[in-house]
Amino acid sequence: MTPSSPLGRLWRYAAAHRPRVLLAATWSVLNKTMDLAPPFLIGIAVDVVVRRGDSFVAGLGVVDPRAQLGVLAGVTLVVWGLESLFEYLAKVSWRNLAQTVEHELRVDGYVALQGLDLEFFESRPTGDLVAVLNDDVNQLERFLDVGAHELVQLATTVVLIGAAFFAIAPEVAWVAFLPIPVIAWGSLRFQRAIEPRYAAVRAEAGRIAGILATNLEGIATIKAFTAEAREADRIRAASDRYRVVNRRAIAMSSAFVPLIRLAILVAFTATLVLGGFLALDGRMNVGLYSVMVFLTQRLLWPLTRVGETIDLYERAMASSRRIFEVLDTEPATDSGELELDAATASESLVLSDVRFAYPDGREVLHGVDLVVEAGGTTAIVGPTGSGKTTIVKLLLRFHDPDEGTIELAGIDLRKFRVGSLRRRIAFVGQEVFLFEGTIRENIAYGRPDASDEEIEAAARAAEAHGFITELPDGYATMVGARGRRLSGGQRQRISLARALLTEAPIMILDEATSAVDNETEAAIQRSLRRVAHRRTLVVIAHRLSTVRHADRIYVLENGRITDAGTHDELVARPGTYADLWRVQTGEA
Numbered sequence: 001m002t003p004s005s006p007l008g009r010l011w012r013y014a015a016a017h018r019p020r021v022l023l024a025a026t027w028s029v030l031n032k033t034m035d036l037a038p039p040f041l042i043g044i045a046v047d048v049v050v051r052r053g054d055s056f057v058a059g060l061g062v063v064d065p066r067a068q069l070g071v072l073a074g075v076t077l078v079v080w081g082l083e084s085l086f087e088y089l090a091k092v093s094w095r096n097l098a099q100t101v102e103h104e105l106r107v108d109g110y111v112a113l114q115g116l117d118l119e120f121f122e123s124r125p126t127g128d129l130v131a132v133l134n135d136d137v138n139q140l141e142r143f144l145d146v147g148a149h150e151l152v153q154l155a156t157t158v159v160l161i162g163a164a165f166f167a168i169a170p171e172v173a174w175v176a177f178l179p180i181p182v183i184a185w186g187s188l189r190f191q192r193a194i195e196p197r198y199a200a201v202r203a204e205a206g207r208i209a210g211i212l213a214t215n216l217e218g219i220a221t222i223k224a225f226t227a228e229a230r231e232a233d234r235i236r237a238a239s240d241r242y243r244v245v246n247r248r249a250i251a252m253s254s255a256f257v258p259l260i261r262l263a264i265l266v267a268f269t270a271t272l273v274l275g276g277f278l279a280l281d282g283r284m285n286v287g288l289y290s291v292m293v294f295l296t297q298r299l300l301w302p303l304t305r306v307g308e309t310i311d312l313y314e315r316a317m318a319s320s321r322r323i324f325e326v327l328d329t330e331p332a333t334d335s336g337e338l339e340l341d342a343a344t345a346s347e348s349l350v351l352s353d354v355r356f357a358y359p360d361g362r363e364v365l366h367g368v369d370l371v372v373e374a375g376g377t378t379a380i381v382g383p384t385g386s387g388k389t390t391i392v393k394l395l396l397r398f399h400d401p402d403e404g405t406i407e408l409a410g411i412d413l414r415k416f417r418v419g420s421l422r423r424r425i426a427f428v429g430q431e432v433f434l435f436e437g438t439i440r441e442n443i444a445y446g447r448p449d450a451s452d453e454e455i456e457a458a459a460r461a462a463e464a465h466g467f468i469t470e471l472p473d474g475y476a477t478m479v480g481a482r483g484r485r486l487s488g489g490q491r492q493r494i495s496l497a498r499a500l501l502t503e504a505p506i507m508i509l510d511e512a513t514s515a516v517d518n519e520t521e522a523a524i525q526r527s528l529r530r531v532a533h534r535r536t537l538v539v540i541a542h543r544l545s546t547v548r549h550a551d552r553i554y555v556l557e558n559g560r561i562t563d564a565g566t567h568d569e570l571v572a573r574p575g576t577y578a579d580l581w582r583v584q585t586g587e588a
Helices: 006-013 015-035 037-054 065-114 118-123 126-168 170-177 179-217 219-224 228-280 286-328 388-395 418-423 439-446 452-461 465-470 488-501 518-534 567-572 576-585
Strands: 349-357 363-372 377-381 403-408 425-428 506-510 536-541 552-557 560-565
Touching: 006 015, 006 065, 006 286, 015 037, 015 065, 015 126, 037 065, 037 286, 065 126, 065 286, 126 170, 126 179, 126 286, 170 228, 179 219, 179 228, 179 286, 219 228, 228 286, 349 388, 363 377, 363 388, 363 552, 363 560, 377 388, 388 506, 388 536, 418 425, 425 488, 439 452, 439 488, 452 465, 452 488, 452 518, 488 518, 552 567, 552 576, 560 567, 560 576, 567 576
Parallel strands: 377 536, 377 552, 425 506, 506 536
Antiparallel strands: 349 363, 349 403, 552 560
């Protein structure tokens, strides 16, 4: 168990629970010890019936054979009672431990995911990540629940029966243990051979989860384009790939147990015959021979489950690799040490010669220079793909510039703690995400401790209070998954109310009105004008009517600032902005 192996990582991860592991293992050992006692009791009973007054029990002072059997009956009751007790304690201990580790891994995995950069989520399917936190964690829980208990009991069986065999009949013991090295060697070979097969199984499971999550999220689009049959075929093909890779693993794991049984058959038969010869020759009494035969069966038969246990172990280790891969992933964006206070956040933002390229090598920004004046409204406009949303991601530190700097109050954003920076920025995006819950809960998402009066004030400022009060349950109305029970304009205004409630000094709107009707756009513009004097606004827009009242407008084309000025200045001179304005107003 090397520290870098999945089992070694798991042992280090569960360091706080090692006392519970040792306690659970102790109950497993005691349970198996009591479980192995009946063969000895049977042998002693046979000894009493055959030898009567000369039996082993008679040597302990109980001479009458009937009394000896009575003593054995009492001991048997105690042994079986203790076996049941220790089995209960072992299963409860292992299962509770498995549930605890499962819970901690899932929570730690989720916390680790939340700390990663947006880039990570853009490169990994959501369904695959859900599979890691759900299915892979469950696979590990199944092993800890069942497999660990069985492994401890198997080791206990080999040690105790081995000691008994060499005490009873050392000349026969080697025969009974002959298949164990063969089984151990075969198990290692089996483990190495099946490991990549289970890795492939888990990878395919993640891919299926990814497709399912995407399709269920986009079910309206699938229905709109009558693509149900095509998507069903895609799921069928992915599921079939999963079935094929699983079939390869099953074929290998299924062949393991029959091979083990053949080795066990040889050892059991040899023990039966050699021990019988010793009993016939008078070199072993009948009671000990009975014990030896029963113990041989108790030693070898559990080995048939080695394949199943290793199968469970390998599935768990394949899942563990995926879980620890998430836990080991480091954020690409390092958090600074400075805490950003409200006063500092109210100063100007300056982008100087900012360059940025995505991991695929595509450079999006080519030396951008712009100033976001404190307390003013700065707009960035430009055609689709010009890099507007990338600037938003840089301001929120979802990414960092490859070159150049972004400074707030003369301090590089990278020097601020990421959490404190984002708490000072209210963000309203084009794609509004509402959580399943009430309207009140969604508005208060950034400030869960906000009062009803503060929530209502934010809704009024966003011109959302009117339609909210017209709903049957008002602010207690359930919005449904992703807010689907509300219209696009209603969702957008709730998103704006959520941002306003935070009272963050900086507010960023990224195409917040591009997908709403004129009435909603006008409502949002009125809301922004009411709060503009108290905040620094950054407005990203494709629709120029949204930004005509901005203090300064920057025109971004192909990752470069090509023009800047007020609306009137930009319309008055030839350029992209003037052309776009004429197109959008119908003049061209």
